[in-house]
Amino acid sequence: MHAAVVTAFGPADVLELTELPDPAPGPGQVAIDVTHAAVGLIDVYVRQGLYKDQKGLPQPPYVPGLEVAGTVRALGDGVEGLRVGEPVVTLSGTGAEGGYASVAVVDAAMTVSLEGSGVDPASAVAAVPNAATAYLALTEVAHLKPGEHVLVHGALGGLASAFPGMARTLGAAGVTGTARRPALERARTSALPYDDVLASDDFAEAVGDRRFDIVVDPVGGQVRTDSLRVMAPMGRMLLVGNAGGDWQHTVPTNTLWGGNLAMLGFAVGHHLPNHPEQARPAARAALEAIRQGLIPIDIQTLPLSQAAEAHRRIENGSVGGKLVLAP
Numbered sequence: 049m050h051a052a053v054v055t056a057f058g059p060a061d062v063l064e065l066t067e068l069p070d071p072a073p074g075p076g077q078v079a080i081d082v083t084h085a086a087v088g089l090i091d092v093y094v095r096q097g098l099y100k101d102q103k104g105l106p107q108p109p110y111v112p113g114l115e116v117a118g119t120v121r122a123l124g125d126g127v128e129g130l131r132v133g134e135p136v137v138t139l140s141g142t143g144a145e146g147g148y149a150s151v152a153v154v155d156a157a158m159t160v161s162l163e164g165s166g167v168d169p170a171s172a173v174a175a176v177p178n179a180a181t182a183y184l185a186l187t188e189v190a191h192l193k194p195g196e197h198v199l200v201h202g203a204l205g206g207l208a209s210a211f212p213g214m215a216r217t218l219g220a221a222g223v224t225g226t227a228r229r230p231a232l233e234r235a236r237t238s239a240l241p242y243d244d245v246l247a248s249d250d251f252a253e254a255v256g257d258r259r260f261d262i263v264v265d266p267v268g269g270q271v272r273t274d275s276l277r278v279m280a281p282m283g284r285m286l287l288v289g290n291a292g293g294d295w296q297h298t299v300p301t302n303t304l305w306g307g308n309l310a311m312l313g314f315a316v317g318h319h320l321p322n323h324p325e326q327a328r329p330a331a332r333a334a335l336e337a338i339r340q341g342l343i344p345i346d347i348q349t350l351p352l353s354q355a356a357e358a359h360r361r362i363e364n365g366s367v368g369g370k371l372v373l374a375p
């Protein structure tokens with residue numbers, strides 16, 4: 049098979065196109081002929097070596113990539129409910145590797161059929177994993193109630209883009225986004241179902257008296273601190289990423305006490321392996337929201353041979369949607 053391999057931790061050009069033996073599925077696994085592989089900021093962090101000491105994450109040489117779409121190539125022992133040739137998409141939760149290749153092996157529990165969904169594989173891999181994450185974060189973690197108001201930081205980001213549509217399907221009364229100034233106009237004119245998008249450097253002043261029941265924060269740092277000022281009593285902040293790169297960020301916990309506020313971490317890759325039964329319901333909710341046109345993510349597709357360029361684009365923040373590799 050063709051694969052893009054991280055040959056060492058370091059800058060994007062450590063990614064090299066290589067030929068490797070085709071992997072075979074073990075018990076409970078599925079081999080997929082990959083047509084599209086998602087690229088996310090997490091792939092960049094792992095390649096940079098940010099998590100090099102974290103248990104369970106790969107060491108070079110490895111094939112990066114968490115999520116793929118394609119057709120089932122072979123079934124491992126004990127796999128039921130999927131057939132060879134079936135179009136599928138996978139959710140994150142299968143480890144941080146294997147996607148940037150023409151054949152990927154993943155857990156059957158994280159593999160979801162696209163048959164009859166009306167969603168094409170590029171849109172599926174660009175939106176289903178993040179929309180399923182948004183669904184689980186909003187239902188299982190933040191317990192969104194109909195009529196609540198939601199604020200989403202880094203509005204155009206791959207993960208963030210899934211939240212306004214998913215929040216609407218769950219009955220949110222309104223969804224506001226924030227974006228840094230260079231991305232502001234793009235975010236305001238995007239088809240994502242935000243009611244409004246504010247500049248992230250002064251959103252806490254710009255919202256006036258409005259207060260939010262749920263804040264979705266994949267960015268961290270100063271926007272995380274500022275968010276505490278705009279949360280409604282009993283408000284919940286979802287800590288789902290750290291795109292801003294402030295790894296030392298802290299919050300004054302007495303602010304949470306006095307304001308009746310909660311901060312809730314959620315990492316789907318650590319959650320779904322412990323709760324595989326939640327994968328397919330979340331994926332079904334994601335596919336339905338996509339089918340309704342609520343998650344219109346801009347997709348950039350590059351050939352697998354340009355995996356390094358894909359990482360550079362993510363690193364310089366020029367994607368504004370989701371980047372997908374086509375093996």
Ligand SMILES: NC(=O)c1ccc[n+]([C@@H]2O[C@H](COP(=O)([O-])OP(=O)(O)OC[C@H]3O[C@@H](n4cnc5c(N)ncnc54)[C@H](OP(=O)(O)O)[C@@H]3O)[C@@H](O)[C@H]2O)c1
Binds near residue numbers: 090204206362
């Ligand atoms: N919790 C989970 O299960 C889960 C799942 C997927 C991803 N994540 C995490 O979520 C975060 C975002 O991932 P993603 O794949 O959505 O990334 P992405 O597509 O690159 O989006 C990141 C967004 O963050 C915003 N941002 C603000 N300050 C930034 C800065 N200094 N540098 C870069 N971006 C900045 C950018 O928005 P503007 O330019 O519009 O401001 C950008 O659109 C990452 O930390 C990732 O690890 C978590």
